[in-house]
Amino acid sequence: MNKKSIISLFWVAFGVNIFFFILDTDEKTVENFFFGLLVCLMYSFFIGLSNGFTNEQLNKKFSWTEQTRTRVTLGIILVIVVNVVVSYLCGYINFVLIQKTATTETFFSVKYSFVNWFTINIALLISAFLHAKGFMEELKKTSKKEVVQQKLIANSANAQFESLKNQLDPHFLFNSLNVLSALIDENPNQAQKFTSSMSKIYRYVLEQKDKELVTVSDEIEFAKTYCNLLKTRFEDSVDFEFEVKIEDEQKFVVPLSLQLLLENCIKHNFATSSKPLIIKIYSEDSYLSIENNLQKREQLKESAGIGLANIVQRYSLLTDQNVFVEESESNFKVKIPILTEKKSQKMNTYISPDTENIAYERAVKRVKELKGFYGNLISYCIVIPFLIIINLLTSPDHIWFYWAMLGWGIGVVAHAMNVFAIGKNWEEKKIQEIMSKDNFGK
Secondary structure (H helix, E strand, C coil): CCHHHHHHHHHHHHHHHHHHHHHHCCCCCHHHHHHHHHHHHHHHHHHHHHHHHHHHHHHHHCCCCCCHHHHHHHHHHHHHHHHHHHHHHHHHHHHHHHCCCCCHHHHCCHHHHHHHHHHHHHHHHHHHHHHHHHHHHHHHHHHHHHHHHHHHHHHHHHHHHHHHHHHCCHHHHHHHHHHHHHHHHHCHHHHHHHHHHHHHHHHHHHHHCCCCCEEHHHHHHHHHHHHHHHHHHHHHHEEEEEECCHHHCCCEECCCHHHHHHHHHHHHECCCCCCCEEEEEEEECCEEEEEEECCECCCCCCCCCHHHHHHHHHHHHHCCCCCEEEECCCEEEEEEECECCCCCCCCCCCCCHHHHHHHHHHHHHHHHHHHHHHHHHHHHHHHHHHHHHHHHHHCCCCCCHHHHHHHHHHHHHHHHHHHHCHHHHHHHHHHHHHHHHHHHHC
């Protein structure tokens, strides 16, 4: 239990103690006030801890958004059972063991039924708040997750586009075809290897286009193929060194990140036989480093840095670890995190704007319905106990609170059935049935 929850339980106990101290205490002394506060704290913490634990366990096993009906049904059953048991336990400790104003037999008699009933209602009120809070927190998490997924889809698409754009860049393609044309006459075997490398590059791009993460070994294998293509093109002007730890090979990086960084090395540095460009790919702690000797070429126009920026954005959506860029007078290095946990690999299917709007409207309507129900339930749990108190204090011989409790209770149950159970299922099934008949008739 965190500090905020403890403070909340303390204020609940303090408020209940003041209420009873003013209305139900004959001797209003400091000793009685603090004794009552200790008793209320016992009730508050026992009920709060038991409800908090029950709510936490239910949240772990049943999602509010994906298993709403099961979560609500089990929640109502368990909360009622837990609160009845804990309320009676606290009452027994208070009246039988601490104050010794009752025996076991009298405690479970009609004499203490009002006290136990009041305690159970307070417990149910706390539970209603906890469940409403849990639902809203789950809703926020789900909404945030959806936003992250949509951003990830957009950024993955951008990375795929950037990678394909670099490979299909007219200069790149023109140079590659020139190299291939020359190799066909000079070295047919090398030309065949060059063609094979290019086909592997495109195959890898198509295979990884829907993935968020790939293994380091797959990315390194692809990078070596891409380096072979560059090596064939630039010969001894470019050299590559790979030193990746074996234990890192089955971990994960974002796909096509090495291709983008290798292309950046070639794009922003000149390479000659006398001054070769040396590119190193190696493991460094929990990072995969791509380092090259700095030989900046004059740029006709300033680079937009889209490739590196995209890698940084995709990592920011997947992990708290940062991408580091280090530049000195002689070297340039980019460090990308090596992740140990594999996220969901397949991207979500594209949702058309019309479908997305409809889904959003339905979600908004659903949230309003749920908020309305929980507001109704919380109001019931607050108002009914006070009606009981007013009834017993003003006219104990004439019990009338049962009518309000029963009438409103039936309304709450009907509201719950409409939101979670019979009403919605019947409507959805009937709509689908009518639509199916219409489509079949056409």
